[in-house]
Amino acid sequence: MVHNGIIENFRALREDLAAQGLAFESETDTETIALLTRHHLDSGMTPVEAVAATLKRLDGAFALAFLFDGHDDLMIGARKGSPLAVGHGKGEMYLGSDAIALAPMTDQVTYLEEGDWVVLTRAGAQIYDAQGRLANRPTTRIRLDQARVDKAGHKHFMAKEIAEQPSVLAASLGFHTANGQTSLALPEGVDFSTCDRVTMVACGTGHYATQVAKYWFEQLAGVPVETDIASEYRYRQPVLSDKAVGIFVSQSGETADTLAALRHVTGKVARTIGVINVPTSSIARETDVALSIHAGPEISVASTKGFTAQLLVLLLLALKAGLDRGRLTEAQVSAHLETLRGLPALMAQALDHEPEVEALAVRLAESRDALFLGRGVMYPLALEAALKLKELSYMHAEGYASGELKHGPIALIDKNMPVIVLAPHDALYDKTVSNMQEVMARQGQVILISDRAGLEEAGDVWARLVMPNVPDLLAPMVYAVPAQLLSYHTALARGTDVDQPRNLAKSVTVE
Secondary structure, eight states: OEEEEEETTHHHHHHHHHHTTOOOSSSOHHHHHHHHHHHHHHTTOOHHHHHHHHHHTOOEEEEEEEEETTEEEEEEEEEEBSOOEEEEOSSOEEEESSHHHHTTTOSEEEEOOTTOEEEEETTEEEEEOTTSOBOOOOEEEOOHHHHOOOOTTOSSHHHHHHHTHHHHHHHHHHHTEETTTTEEOOOTTOOOTTOSOEEEEEOHHHHHHHHHHHHHHHHHHOOOEEEEEHHHHGGGOOOOOTTOEEEEEESSSOOHHHHHHHHHHTTTSSEEEEEESOTTSHHHHHSSEEEEOOOOOOOSSSOSHHHHHHHHHHHHHHHHHHHHTTSSOHHHHHHHHHHHTTHHHHHHHHHTTHHHHHHHHHHHTTOSEEEEEEOTTHHHHHHHHHHHHHHHHOOEEEEEEGGGGGGTGGGGOSTTOEEEEEOOSSTTHHHHHHHHHHHHHTTOEEEEEEEHHHHHHHOOOSEEEEEOOOOGGGHHHHHHHHHHHHHHHHHHHHTOOSSSOTTOOSSOOOO
16 A cells, blocks of 8 residues: 555554554554454455545545456555546556556546545546546546656756756746747736735745745735745634635645645635646646646756746736736836846846855855745745755754844854845845845855845955846846755755755645
8 A cells, every 4th residue: 555645543443453462563654544344344245345445534635546366357545635647558557646647557537525535547547536436537637748758968957957947047037928928828817906905825935936926016016915834824724815826836836734724715715726747747637727837747846947837927917917007007016027028038047157166065065054034025035035945955954034033043143154135226125235244244155146236335255246236126046046956056066956955845735
């Protein structure tokens, strides 16, 4: 048996099975499922009957696959909370978590719905719903050219995905705009005209993308915005408005906490919008409107092109909200889109500085800790940069709003503490430099990432990275590039697994 998920009542099941004389060899919830199924087999049930009886007793989230000794033409799968898909071949059938996993074997996929279980033989599949009734689920043909993945000459998938960002964002912008990229082309269901607030929910990197987008929505559309960590959202009993728009961000579209938060608000807000990278995912199917970020398969666990593509789509939504609410005219939106057309070239310029980033990363890799500072939209980017460094290099890193430095974190500053400052020469630059000077006065090792004007005004710092001059609207996406490269090369210098960091999974499909 293969199990992805968490069985919440496994201890009670263990006690019941132990009372009937079944011995356990581990403390895992997975073994409990296997022994419960064996118990049903021993009572005279067939494999299909045994699985059906087992599923009725499981509480929690799971994707399951069962194989039975002596039954060479049988595999049974089941899902609740975690994704599972059936692949159709010629004289063969498959189970997998998603289309990308199945793509090397087949381009014909059936997605199981919540509570479904399936009996597979080499000849085909019989799908049952949560009540045990036969269920017809559509079969989808996936595009293999999108699902095939390789490193394309790069050492790691992450390196390839960082390098792809200019082309990815250009393609995504083209898909979501019209008339030569001078007007928005979003689905009809994207409507903020009667919206009284926007709630954005996500996890990890997606959450930091929503924190950047909060600035955009409030500045461009004048609408109140709250951002929430999905794993906390429904437990704080959020106050919902029937005029609110809920935006749910997930690269995979299967993130368990984000999906649970979506289900919590469905029917209680005006509409729900999914920002996803997998159009056939659960969040795509369950939101009122789903917008694909069109990033293509992202294999490395640490999200890079997924993050910047999420930012782009969220910015387009903010422009649409400004237009719907009368805060922006068509001409103003067109002007912003004209600015966005320059984004791929600016990101390519940022990528050109990879050799300097690599040299700096060798020095950074000798440290045990690091702080990232930013103001305005650079603050959530500092949080994302710190997350990247933690998950890739296993260094301790924290991100802070620059103005918060004197409210506690400044106690950490000494000659051994590198402080990475994200500071384009914008309206907040002077305040950021003032905070940076406080660090330098305490012998902190400042790494300043700014444009030429910002670097010249700052004076002597421990290290510097030059960025192109960037319009304020585009800065979070362009400045994400050096943050990603810095984490990548620091991890290489420390000898960690860049594409598959320890203890992490690409898609977190359990709570």
